[in-house]
Amino acid sequence: MGCASALQMAEGSMKSIVLDQGDLGQGASGVNAGTLSLQIKRVKLMPYAIRGHQEWESMGDAVGFRKTGGYTLAFTDHEAELLHERMSLKAEAGAPIEFVSNSVLTKAEPHLADRVVAASYCAEDGYANSSLTGQFYRARLKQQGVQHREGFKVLGIEACNDGYVIRSASTTVRARKLLLSTGAWLKSLAALMDVDLPLQARINTVSVTQRLPMLTRSVIGHATGLLTMKQKANGTLLIGGGWQGRGTPEQGRGQVDARSLRSNLALARHVLPAIENAQILRSWTGFEANVPDFYPLAGKLPGYEDVFILGCVRGGYTIGPYIGKLMGDYILERKTELPLFDPGRNFVEVLA
Amino acid sequence: MFKLAPNHQNDIVRTSKVSFTFDGKSLLAHEGESLAAALIRAKLLHLSDAPADGAPRGVFCCMGLCQECVVQVGGKTIESCRLPVSQDLQVISLRR
Amino acid sequence: MITDTDIAVIGAGPAGCNAALIAAEYDFSVVMLDEQASPGGQVWREKSPAILHAPETPESVAGESIRNAISQSNVSHLSGVRVWHIERSIDAFIIHYESAGVSISLNCRCLIIATGAREYVQPIPGWTLPGVVGMAGATSIFKQDLIPMGSKMVVSGTGPLAFFVAAEQQRLGGKVAAVLTSNTFLDWMKALPAMILRPGLLFRGLRWITALYVNRIPIYWGHTVTRVEGECSVSRVEFKKIGKDWSPQGEPSFIDCDCVSLGGGLISAFESFQLAGISLEHRRDLGGWIPKAEQDGRTNVGGCFVCGDGAGIRGSLAAQTHGKLAGLSAVVFLGAEINHPIDELRREHTRAASFGEAMSKLSIPRPGLSKLTTAQTVVCRCEGITRAEIEDEINLGAQSMTSVKSGVRAGMGPCGGKFCQTAITEFIAKAKSCPVSEIVPPTARPPLRPVSVNTLAGDFDYSDLPISKPSPL
Numbered sequence: 001m002g003c004a005s006a007l008q009m010a011e012g013s014m015k016s017i018v019l020d021q022g023d024l025g026q027g028a029s030g031v032n033a034g035t036l037s038l039q040i041k042r043v044k045l046m047p048y049a050i051r052g053h054q055e056w057e058s059m060g061d062a063v064g065f066r067k068t069g070g071y072t073l074a075f076t077d078h079e080a081e082l083l084h085e086r087m088s089l090k091a092e093a094g095a096p097i098e099f100v101s102n103s104v105l106t107k108a109e110p111h112l113a114d115r116v117v118a119a120s121y122c123a124e125d126g127y128a129n130s131s132l133t134g135q136f137y138r139a140r141l142k143q144q145g146v147q148h149r150e151g152f153k154v155l156g157i158e159a160c161n162d163g164y165v166i167r168s169a170s171t172t173v174r175a176r177k178l179l180l181s182t183g184a185w186l187k188s189l190a191a192l193m194d195v196d197l198p199l200q201a202r203i204n205t206v207s208v209t210q211r212l213p214m215l216t217r218s219v220i221g222h223a224t225g226l227l228t229m230k231q232k233a234n235g236t237l238l239i240g241g242g243w244q245g246r247g248t249p250e251q252g253r254g255q256v257d258a259r260s261l262r263s264n265l266a267l268a269r270h271v272l273p274a275i276e277n278a279q280i281l282r283s284w285t286g287f288e289a290n291v292p293d294f295y296p297l298a299g300k301l302p303g304y305e306d307v308f309i310l311g312c313v314r315g316g317y318t319i320g321p322y323i324g325k326l327m328g329d330y331i332l333e334r335k336t337e338l339p340l341f342d343p344g345r346n347f348v349e350v351l352a
Numbered sequence: 353m354f355k356l357a358p359n360h361q362n363d364i365v366r367t368s369k370v371s372f373t374f375d376g377k378s379l380l381a382h383e384g385e386s387l388a389a390a391l392i393r394a395k396l397l398h399l400s401d402a403p404a405d406g407a408p409r410g411v412f413c414c415m416g417l418c419q420e421c422v423v424q425v426g427g428k429t430i431e432s433c434r435l436p437v438s439q440d441l442q443v444i445s446l447r448r
Numbered sequence: 449m450i451t452d453t454d455i456a457v458i459g460a461g462p463a464g465c466n467a468a469l470i471a472a473e474y475d476f477s478v479v480m481l482d483e484q485a486s487p488g489g490q491v492w493r494e495k496s497p498a499i500l501h502a503p504e505t506p507e508s509v510a511g512e513s514i515r516n517a518i519s520q521s522n523v524s525h526l527s528g529v530r531v532w533h534i535e536r537s538i539d540a541f542i543i544h545y546e547s548a549g550v551s552i553s554l555n556c557r558c559l560i561i562a563t564g565a566r567e568y569v570q571p572i573p574g575w576t577l578p579g580v581v582g583m584a585g586a587t588s589i590f591k592q593d594l595i596p597m598g599s600k601m602v603v604s605g606t607g608p609l610a611f612f613v614a615a616e617q618q619r620l621g622g623k624v625a626a627v628l629t630s631n632t633f634l635d636w637m638k639a640l641p642a643m644i645l646r647p648g649l650l651f652r653g654l655r656w657i658t659a660l661y662v663n664r665i666p667i668y669w670g671h672t673v674t675r676v677e678g679e680c681s682v683s684r685v686e687f688k689k690i691g692k693d694w695s696p697q698g699e700p701s702f703i704d705c706d707c708v709s710l711g712g713g714l715i716s717a718f719e720s721f722q723l724a725g726i727s728l729e730h731r732r733d734l735g736g737w738i739p740k741a742e743q744d745g746r747t748n749v750g751g752c753f754v755c756g757d758g759a760g761i762r763g764s765l766a767a768q769t770h771g772k773l774a775g776l777s778a779v780v781f782l783g784a785e786i787n788h789p790i791d792e793l794r795r796e797h798t799r800a801a802s803f804g805e806a807m808s809k810l811s812i813p814r815p816g817l818s819k820l821t822t823a824q825t826v827v828c829r830c831e832g833i834t835r836a837e838i839e840d841e842i843n844l845g846a847q848s849m850t851s852v853k854s855g856v857r858a859g860m861g862p863c864g865g866k867f868c869q870t871a872i873t874e875f876i877a878k879a880k881s882c883p884v885s886e887i888v889p890p891t892a893r894p895p896l897r898p899v900s901v902n903t904l905a906g907d908f909d910y911s912d913l914p915i916s917k918p919s920p921l
Contacts, residue, residue, distance in 0.1 A: 265901050386589070
């Protein structure tokens with residue numbers, strides 16, 4: 001998100017420097033499962049998600065973008081009810097989601113377990129290779145002449161006469177304006193500016209298998225959201241679903257929780273029985289931050305005129321490249337194509 | 353007698369041989385020896401193909417780490433350096 | 449089935465066994481987990497069940513001794529199991545391991561990690577050909593299956609292992625075409641003071657070398673294999689003299705062979721330490737990345753101790769004493785009074801380590817070593833990524849192992865970077881003109897070994913799925 005904003009600002013001739021405590025794109029995007037599915041986006045965020053998909057599509061091969069189409073599956077009557085209710089609302093919000101019969105599903109995805117009670121499909125769904133995020137933006141930043149520093153951990157931010165001084169262990173950077181886009185690390189970063197954000201971080205687990213013969217061509221989801229599966233062109237299968245690991249952003253990377261992992265994989269096997277003997281090569285976690293109403297923080301940092309904040313998007317991987325552009329426009333004081341989300345709002349959780 | 357460079361090849365007593373198959377080819381090995389050893393003795397060194405360029409691969413680290421000697425037995429993947437040969441073991445290689 | 453224990457020891461090599469044995473002398477439950485069917489680790493690896501009788505070797509004797517000790521002790525030895533994850537909770541550790549296709553969890557109050565070492569092989573053209581094996585790898589097959597590898601072997605590497613491999617290849621009925629060692633006579637002379645402290649080992653080594661001369665097997669001091677050639681498997685090697693900095697020089701020579709054993713020293717298998725939350729440090733003289741630890745095995749993680757080659761390549765003799773020290777540290781941590789002479793053990797460890805450390809020094813990489821890896825050499829074996837592709841990524845701005853991995857997939861294959869990470873780290877350090885110690889290993893990710901979905905998923909009942917609140921709409 002930070003990179004996308006910086007690139008947009010560069011287009012408006014505003015000079016910026018991107019600082020990351022680690023490697024570019026590795027804080028969250030690079031460890032994401034890479035799912036681009038409108039079916040798992042919030043209703044109000046659908047317009048943003050649709051444009052997010054368009055951004056990823058324009059990034060194309062450089063990020064391994066594939067529009068495969070995606071299915072969401074229900075295995076019980078309760079799940080089918082949930083599926084119908086939620087997907088209908090998302091379709092109304094603009095996502096091209098339709099319900100499909102079992103025979104259509106079986107024809108498209110013959111290896112899925114034949115226990116499906118209901119299924120929805122979205123032709124716009126697909127995935128990108130999340131690992132390539134950093135490489136992609138590094139190249140774009142260089143191309144647009146935007147400076148960046150990796151391994152720059154911000155230890156302090158002080159106001160000075162013409163803006164701010166940002167301090168790492170070994171060096172400082174001066175800037176007139178700041179954009180805080182550190183995802184799960186926004187809470188501690190905002191704290192450096194005496195702002196307390198009601199931010200929480202989930203620890204989502206992703207696993208990858210060895211290379212397998214092609215078993216599925218679409219992105220597979222579950223009515224409860226507890227499973228995402230996609231098989232890449234090289235045959236490896238990525239399994240996610242938001243199963244929780246352990247840890248906090250302040251501790252660094254999260255830990256994989258074995259029990260959680262096992263349930264995640266059990267569900268994957270239930271849906272795609274052919275993977276039972278597949279070897280899991282690696283499991284990892286990534287942080288996903290949110291605020292109490294699960295809508296983005298995108299606007300001015302409360303109490304500041306020239307410090308901005310962008311994060312906690314909910315579907316941040318998908319929407320990030322787009323909302324980053326909006327943020328860039330906002331900082332350039334242009335009108336944004338879609339409204340942003342005031343970080344100073346009253347975070348009363350609205351029940352669906 | 354002190355031998356500077358002893359050759360103990362003939363002083364080793366092994367179990368009797370059993371037959372197993374490797375990609376359908378019938379082979380003999382001493383019961384209980386590692387599949388890797390049996391294949392090395394049979395000069396079957398090409399066990400898998402590299403994913404990127406399809407180049408031949410075989411036993412490398414001999415201790416279950418490199419994953420290049422993996423084979424399939426009963427649908428399950430296992431390193432041949434860690435798999436003891438038994439009578440009628442049916443091994444499928446990952447060669448394309 | 450054991451689900452809880454006071455002390456868990458991962459690794460049944462000289463260090464792990466000694467740690468387990470000494471801890472079991474006190475009133476604590478000790479479980480020792482190991483991948484192999486019997487204790488012994490790599491250095492004292494037991495013969496396979498196919499071997500009914502074979503002449504003794506110093507390693508087989510030591511191995512039998514430790515195996516007997518374990519079987520007569522109160523140590524619960526879980527053999528043939530693969531630890532795939534280590535989790536930490538408030539005051540305990542949970543070890544997740546696979547046993548016969550099933551995943552089992554073991555809780556322990558104290559954890560001793562003795563996972564040992566693996567070898568480092570500098571990537572060279574043709575190193576991926578069938579018939580190329582590691583030197584430590586060759587000794588594994590020698591010890592376990594007692595067969596020669598190939599009918600004509602070229603050995604090329606550093607340290608004493610090169611001579612051991614050549615000696616064993618011959619002893620088991622195979623031929624050695626040549627031994628190439630990166631080390632020179634001078635390197636070995638520098639190690640002499642330490643070697644004199646272990647006359648038995650010194651004599652054994654001299655015997656190996658003499659036997660090579662007597663059998664007219666050429667030893668090329670200060671030479672190394674630069675290319676392995678063959679169609680479907682090894683048919684010959686190209687080799688060259690190397691300079692003081694290990695850069696290849698001069699005209700190539702060739703040797704026909706069907707097996708090549710390569711080795712550039714041992715490195716710690718440090719992934720387990722990372723999962724346990726132990727900080728690492730880089731020690732070139734001890735094999736690279738090792739856990740930050742005291743001599744008695746204590747680490748920054750309370751209740752977690754390390755010992756053996758995994759904690760720094762100091763050899764098997766030092767590993768035995770190191771295991772005792774770590775075992776006693778665990779016992780002390782659990783509140784018992786010990787009646788073993790710690791100070792004496794520390795001195796013993798220091799003495800024993802001096803030999804191992806002198807041997808390790810022979811394998812410390814020198815600047816020219818990296819030149820053996822040409823631009824087109826495959827570095828990441830699993831994914832077939834060449835040095836050129838990796839350096840392109842570095843030139844595009846990738847500054848860490850994680851970045852390189854993400855960009856070009858090097859290190860993302862089944863071996864998890866075990867055989868490419870070290871070389872890639874050197875490339876990054878060179879590009880950034882910084883010490884290797886600044887290019888930290890990426891976050892360790894379980895499983896420690898590939899595990900099947902069935903093993904991890906176990907018996908799953910769909911109704912067990914948590915019916916959580918649906919995510920916000």
